[in-house]
Amino acid sequence: MDRILVTGAKGQLGWTIGQISEFYTDFDFVLKDTKALDITQPEKVDYVLDNGHYTYCINCAAYTDVEGAEKDPKKAFAINAEGVRNLAEACKRNQTILIHVSTDYVFDGEKEEGYTVDDKTNPINEYGKSKLKGEQYIQEIWGDHYIVRTSWLYCRVYGKNFYRTIAEKAGNGEQLKVVDNQFGRPTDTFELAEHILSDIIFNKKPFGLYHFSDGDVMSWYEFAEMILKENGLKRDESLQRVKEYRTLAKRPIFVNLK
Numbered sequence: 001m002d003r004i005l006v007t008g009a010k011g012q013l014g015w016t017i018g019q020i021s022e023f024y025t026d027f028d029f030v031l032k033d034t035k036a037l038d039i040t041q042p043e044k045v046d047y048v049l050d051n052g053h054y055t056y057c058i059n060c061a062a063y064t065d066v067e068g069a070e071k072d073p074k075k076a077f078a079i080n081a082e083g084v085r086n087l088a089e090a091c092k093r094n095q096t097i098l099i100h101v102s103t104d105y106v107f108d109g110e111k112e113e114g115y116t117v118d119d120k121t122n123p124i125n126e127y128g129k130s131k132l133k134g135e136q137y138i139q140e141i142w143g144d145h146y147i148v149r150t151s152w153l154y155c156r157v158y159g160k161n162f163y164r165t166i167a168e169k170a171g172n173g174e175q176l177k178v179v180d181n182q183f184g185r186p187t188d189t190f191e192l193a194e195h196i197l198s199d200i201i202f203n204k205k206p207f208g209l210y211h212f213s214d215g216d217v218m219s220w221y222e223f224a225e226m227i228l229k230e231n232g233l234k235r236d237e238s239l240q241r242v243k244e245y246r247t248l249a250k251r252p253i254f255v256n257l258k
């Protein structure tokens, strides 16, 4: 039976994989949160990979605080770049296939027609730069990999994400101001988790770089509207369009992952 190591198991994607793992009875899942496996510690990474007989490692561990990365880029790079390098090296030594998740924020958002995997990257914030470096380490180190770039990831029922922040604020009766001039594709963690387990692992997709999202292109404002509607919270006066929401990090204006 193939063994699958999942890192970052308490994050929203790692948690989601845990939730659906029981339906994939051909695989033996081992879920490790930060405490059980800190990917920035090479000796821990080596120990876990060298002793686990894993066919796959799905890396869901990451530093995803886009604002925090501007303040502390060292931390973002330690996790999103050097941590990923540790995994790639240990995976190579153990012939473990590495499945890594990356982001639309590796692009600058200037190309409205959309981005394919052949398009040039040009991250405009520290989070995006650190994620790109992680991708590059994998590509340099270990051929048996999948890098799946996704965007605007959310889980309705677990974790910290835009969907839950907006639903919570609206539920508390807060007035919402949301930018209507940044566009992207929201992605449901359950759809991404199914894609990884079914399309990639079960159907043995060729190794390489992929883009995945299940949502239509929309603005954050339109996404917020959708969230309010879905939760029966739609009140016109509670949601206001704005052109600016004060943040430290620059964000790409328009990313349609194709």
Ligand SMILES: NC(=O)C1=CN([C@@H]2O[C@H](COP(=O)(O)OP(=O)(O)OC[C@H]3O[C@@H](n4cnc5c(N)ncnc54)[C@H](OP(=O)(O)O)[C@@H]3O)[C@@H](O)[C@H]2O)C=CC1
Pocket (backbone or CB within 6 Å): 007, 008, 009, 010, 011, 012, 013, 014, 033, 034, 037, 038, 039, 040, 059, 060, 061, 062, 063, 064, 079, 083, 101, 102, 103, 104, 131, 150, 151, 152, 153, 154, 159, 160, 161
């Ligand atoms: N969220 C999004 O909108 C998007 C995310 N992605 C990518 O998808 C992947 C999954 O993201 P998502 O589930 O949203 O992220 P989350 O922030 O929900 O989860 C990330 C997990 O990684 C853990 N982690 C942090 N540092 C380490 C470390 N040193 N060693 C091990 N684990 C660590 C965190 O634990 P702790 O809480 O203890 O720090 C957290 O549980 C990431 O690669 C992310 O870059 C891509 C596009 C969009």
Ligand SMILES: Cc1cn([C@H]2C[C@H](O)[C@@H](COP(=O)(O)OP(=O)(O)O[C@H]3O[C@@H](C)C(=O)[C@@H](O)[C@H]3O)O2)c(=O)[nH]c1=O
Pocket (backbone or CB within 6 Å): 064, 065, 066, 067, 103, 104, 105, 150, 151, 152, 153, 161, 162, 165, 166, 176, 177, 178, 179, 182, 220, 244, 245, 247, 251
């Ligand atoms: C919460 C909130 C955000 N915003 C704005 C700020 C920002 O421009 C945009 C998105 O806000 P957030 O900070 O929640 O999202 P952000 O952290 O930028 O989301 C990104 O996370 C990383 C991990 C990714 O990989 C990306 O794909 C993307 O999902 O919406 C508002 O206008 N109003 C609000 O009430």
